[in-house]
Amino acid sequence: MAVIRDKMPAFQLFQPSSTEEALGVLDRYGAEAWVLAGGLDSWDWFKDRVQKPAAVVDLGGIASLREIRSTDGGVEIGAMATLREVIRHPDVSGQFGILGQAASKAASPQIQNQGTLGGNVGQDTRCWYYRDGWSCYRAGGNICYADTPTAMNREHAILGASRCVAVNPSDTAPVLVALDAEMVVVNASGERVIPAQDFFIGPAVDIERMTALQPGDILTQIRIPSTWANARFYFEKARDRQVWDFPLANVASAAKVNNGVIEDIRIVANGVAPYPVRFIAAEDAVRGQQVGDQAADQAGQIAIRGVNPLAHNGYKVTLLRNLVTRSVRGEA
Amino acid sequence: MELFQWGTNPWGQEILIRVSWDLLYLSFWAGIAFIVFHVIYSAVWLPKLAREASSGEGSAAVAGVPDRIERHSLAARLFHWVMAASMLVLLVTGFFPIVGIQFPWVTIHWVAGVVLTISIIYHIVHSTFFLDFWSIWILPADLAEAAARVKRQLGQGDGGEIKKHGKYPLDHKLYHTSVMLAGLAVIATGLVMMFRIENALVARNAYLLAEETWGLMYMLHGLGAVLFVMLTLTHIYFAVRPDKIWLTKSMIFGSVSRDEYLSHHDPERWDVTTK
Numbered sequence: 001m002a003v004i005r006d007k008m009p010a011f012q013l014f015q016p017s018s019t020e021e022a023l024g025v026l027d028r029y030g031a032e033a034w035v036l037a038g039g040l041d042s043w044d045w046f047k048d049r050v051q052k053p054a055a056v057v058d059l060g061g062i063a064s065l066r067e068i069r070s071t072d073g074g075v076e077i078g079a080m081a082t083l084r085e086v087i088r089h090p091d092v093s094g095q096f097g098i099l100g101q102a103a104s105k106a107a108s109p110q111i112q113n114q115g116t117l118g119g120n121v122g123q124d125t126r127c128w129y130y131r132d133g134w135s136c137y138r139a140g141g142n143i144c145y146a147d148t149p150t151a152m153n154r155e156h157a158i159l160g161a162s163r164c165v166a167v168n169p170s171d172t173a174p175v176l177v178a179l180d181a182e183m184v185v186v187n188a189s190g191e192r193v194i195p196a197q198d199f200f201i202g203p204a205v206d207i208e209r210m211t212a213l214q215p216g217d218i219l220t221q222i223r224i225p226s227t228w229a230n231a232r233f234y235f236e237k238a239r240d241r242q243v244w245d246f247p248l249a250n251v252a253s254a255a256k257v258n259n260g261v262i263e264d265i266r267i268v269a270n271g272v273a274p275y276p277v278r279f280i281a282a283e284d285a286v287r288g289q290q291v292g293d294q295a296a297d298q299a300g301q302i303a304i305r306g307v308n309p310l311a312h313n314g315y316k317v318t319l320l321r322n323l324v325t326r327s328v329r330g331e332a
Numbered sequence: 333m334e335l336f337q338w339g340t341n342p343w344g345q346e347i348l349i350r351v352s353w354d355l356l357y358l359s360f361w362a363g364i365a366f367i368v369f370h371v372i373y374s375a376v377w378l379p380k381l382a383r384e385a386s387s388g389e390g391s392a393a394v395a396g397v398p399d400r401i402e403r404h405s406l407a408a409r410l411f412h413w414v415m416a417a418s419m420l421v422l423l424v425t426g427f428f429p430i431v432g433i434q435f436p437w438v439t440i441h442w443v444a445g446v447v448l449t450i451s452i453i454y455h456i457v458h459s460t461f462f463l464d465f466w467s468i469w470i471l472p473a474d475l476a477e478a479a480a481r482v483k484r485q486l487g488q489g490d491g492g493e494i495k496k497h498g499k500y501p502l503d504h505k506l507y508h509t510s511v512m513l514a515g516l517a518v519i520a521t522g523l524v525m526m527f528r529i530e531n532a533l534v535a536r537n538a539y540l541l542a543e544e545t546w547g548l549m550y551m552l553h554g555l556g557a558v559l560f561v562m563l564t565l566t567h568i569y570f571a572v573r574p575d576k577i578w579l580t581k582s583m584i585f586g587s588v589s590r591d592e593y594l595s596h597h598d599p600e601r602w603d604v605t606t607k
Binding site: 129132133134135139140141142143144145147148149161162163201202204205206308 | 337339340341342347349350429434435436437438439528529530536538539543546547550
């Protein structure tokens with residue numbers, strides 16, 4: 001087991017005041033550099049001495065990365081905006097209340113004041129086998145310690161696993177996928193804009209990363225188009241401790257409902273797979289149907305097709321089905 | 333450069349993970365280096381050397397040689413191309429993610445591995461019972477002959493005649509042996525590694541082997557696989573060389589001409605007149 005120590009390994013701390021300056025440091029240190037946002041994921045890694053970067057680039061001093069503003073096409077949120085700022089910002093709450101709702105369910109108020117939106121979507125999995133520093137698949141090894149008959153895998157994946165069964169723990173990630181958000185990523189070579197759905201990647205594609213971010217990359221901005229502004233939103237998070245905890249499962253849905261008919265809908269869940277899962281088949285099935293039990297039950301049943309529960313997380317199948325059902329029904 | 337990757341298990345013990353991917357790059361560049369060397373060798377040195385002995389025209393064995401000689405049956409060619417396709421898919425799906433080209437590769441990889449395995453089983457049965465089994469194996473006579481060829485190339489030969497090849501020259505036999513060894517390594521370990529992934533054929537069981545043994549499996553699989561990078565590069569190089577293209581055509585169309593046969597093969601060692 002990894003031992004938490006009082007002292008972290010030594011590293012060079014950089015506190016740039018501009019994105020360009022930060023990129024320069026990242027370019028110089030390559031894979032030896034670590035991007036620090038709110039620090040809530042990072043400090044665990046450092047204190048456990050599992051991650052030992054040579055350089056830490058603290059983005060906290062880059063004011064432009066904290067801006068939240070409305071545009072003609074929607075809302076742009078700086079990746080370093082804290083969860084609390086996202087919750088309270090009128091442009092966000094006015095059009096995309098579901099994002100603030102999800103952010104308010106992330107951890108505790110103290111953590112929401114420190115944690116950032118970029119950090120919340122970019123955080124690593126909480127699988128304890130992985131975070132304890134053992135040589136599992138995700139850490140570059142050749143085994144998943146959570147996917148064995150005697151493993152502690154109550155919190156792990158029932159969908160989308162490929163060798164590694166860790167889940168993505170973000171509460172805001174499924175909302176951003178549901179809202180068709182775009183992630184703006186910059187590095188020394190330039191800027192690229194990645195749809196949120198493609199930003200989160202599963203172990204089948206890359207078993208050592210949860211997002212498209214590579215060494216040298218900085219997530220600078222999250223753009224939410226107006227496509228789903230003021231839609232009928234639903235977010236629900238199931239967790240062991242209601243005070244603050246990571247999700248056992250959460251669901252986010254955005255629906256355009258006209259005279260009781262679902263004209264269009266997005267349904268996305270997290271905590272059940274290594275990435276936020278969008279249930280396209282369920283969306284297709286309920287599109288054009290009346291909001292009600294029939295459509296909701298159908299969506300719930302479709303969502304659990306192909307699930308593959310582990311030894312101790314079979315309960316997530318029922319949980320996921322019910323969350324998706326409730327999200328379509330729209331009940332609180 | 334490292335040869336192996338090591339990790340730590342939950343008991344704090346150091347465990348073997350796999351071969352170091354440094355070997356992938358080493359294998360790639362070794363293949364390129366061999367090709368560059370061979371291009372220079374072929375252009376500079378080879379023309380200065382005496383070629384094989386006389387064509388053998390007029391000997392009794394030549395009299396009955398037909399205009400076209402079947403070199404590879406349809407069954408053998410189908411095997412070769414199925415194996416080649418599956419091997420290329422395995423190399424792409426196995427190594428592209430390592431060099432940074434990411435895509436969902438696992439399912440494609442194991443399916444291609446199963447296709448390769450079936451094709452190899454077919455080949456073993458086919459070559460054992462329906463082909464000239466010993467024609468591809470390295471025999472003591474081949475080694476003695478190879479030594480004579482090397483001496484001749486170094487100008488140390490006794491001037492005696494060195495016969496042309498039978499159906500397969502020594503370099504083909506060496507390549508076949510290398511592919512066989514590397515192939516058996518990746519196939520045997522790959523089949524066991526099926527127990528580590530979600531697939532339609534066997535249920536996952538990470539406890540099938542001890543951790544150290546799994547490490548050995550991954551290491552052997554990786555070692556065979558990186559060898560295939562070099563083997564495949566050199567094979568493709570020879571397949572597209574102008575002076576070898578007649579062999580490549582024979583793997584597509586099945587036959588060689590009488591002239592090609594007489595220029596490269598000894599009718600007494602590969603008798604085609606009895607067919």
